[in-house]
Amino acid sequence: AAAAVNREWAGVVTVAASPSVVNVLLPDLLRAVDYQQLGLTVQALEVETGEVLGAVESGRADLGIGHLLGDATHAVKRSLGRDEIHVLLHRRLSRASKSVDLGRLAKVPLLLWPRERSPLYYDYLMDICRQRGLEPLVLTGTSRISGSWRYFLEDARAFSIVPADFAHQEVRAAVAARRLEPPAYLPLEVAWNKNASADVMRILAVVVELTQDRREPA
Numbered sequence: 001a002a003a004a005v006n007r008e009w010a011g012v013v014t015v016a017a018s019p020s021v022v023n024v025l026l027p028d029l030l031r032a033v034d035y036q037q038l039g040l041t042v043q044a045l046e047v048e049t050g051e052v053l054g055a056v057e058s059g060r061a062d063l064g065i066g067h068l069l070g071d072a073t074h075a076v077k078r079s080l081g082r083d084e085i086h087v088l089l090h091r092r093l094s095r096a097s098k099s100v101d102l103g104r105l106a107k108v109p110l111l112l113w114p115r116e117r118s119p120l121y122y123d124y125l126m127d128i129c130r131q132r133g134l135e136p137l138v139l140t141g142t143s144r145i146s147g148s149w150r151y152f153l154e155d156a157r158a159f160s161i162v163p164a165d166f167a168h169q170e171v172r173a174a175v176a177a178r179r180l181e182p183p184a185y186l187p188l189e190v191a192w193n194k195n196a197s198a199d200v201m202r203i204l205a206v207v208v209e210l211t212q213d214r215r216e217p218a
Contacts, residue, residue: 013203016045016052016061019144021188024165025065025210032206040199048143050118053077056191062200064191065207067163068121075191080211082185085128086167088145090156091176099181103133110136111158113143125161128184146170163188 017026026044033042045061047054052066057074069077087100093108094100110129115122129136142149145160152158154174162170163186167177190207192200 011039011199012041012043013063013200014043014045014061015203016047016055016064016066018047018049018052018066019146020049020067020163020166021065022046023169028210029203029207032210033203036206038202038206040203042203048117049113049121053191056193059193062193062196063203063207065189067186067188068118068124069189069191070118070120072191074194076194076196077189077191080188080190080208083163083165083188085125085161085180085184085186086164086177087159087161087180088153088167088170088175088177089159090153090174093156093159094176094178097178099179101132101181102129105136105159106134108156109139109152109158111139111142111145111149111152111160113145114140117143124186128161128180132180132182 015026015029022044030042030044033040045055049066050070052064053069053072053075055061056064057072064075065080067083087094087102089100089105089108093105112122112125126136139149139152139158145162145166150170153160154172161180164177171177188211190204192204196204
């Protein structure tokens with residue numbers, strides 16, 4: 001609570017973001033606050049998948065942005081829309097197609113962080129696979145798809161399913177990003193403390209504005 005008061009007096013708003021948000025949306029937010037000259041400083045707090053809501057409810061962050069944040073107890077949560085999910089995989093596994101039928105990847109493990117990080121998010125991705133005829137062999141042990149286990153993607157030994165923005169940031173010479181067939185979408189959400197200051201609400205308004213053109217119709 002003391003840290004939150006100090007941030008308010010200093011005009012600092014701490015924004016927690018999961019790995020899939022850090023690469024694109026968070027830099028866009030920092031840029032927008034800078035260009036609009038709001039007189040505020042956004043302090044980025046990069047957290048692991050499943051830790052965004054906890055960072056807000058514990059007071060470590062004033063605002064949190066991520067996918068499928070979970071049930072809020074001491075925070076307010078709202079939807080920002082839906083991000084399309086893409087497949088990250090080696091180019092020889094995707095052939096020349098612009099989309100991927102997951103049923104064709106039955107012999108390739110799915111690279112994913114452990115379920116305990118975010119059971120809701122994990123189960124959501126598993127359901128997407130099963131709805132497309134794939135009961136995936138899951139390869140876990142990494143906290144981030146872009147981390148030290150990325151070589152499984154580069155060596156065609158695994159694939160992953162991630163938000164489209166994150167997927168395109170991870171494209172390399174050997175790794176491609178492809179749409180799912182049929183398409184699938186992932187809820188993007190924002191959370192903030194129930195007693196948020198006016199400064200936090202100003203940053204929230206910028207976040208909502210930035211995500212207007214990212215929304216898919218429900």
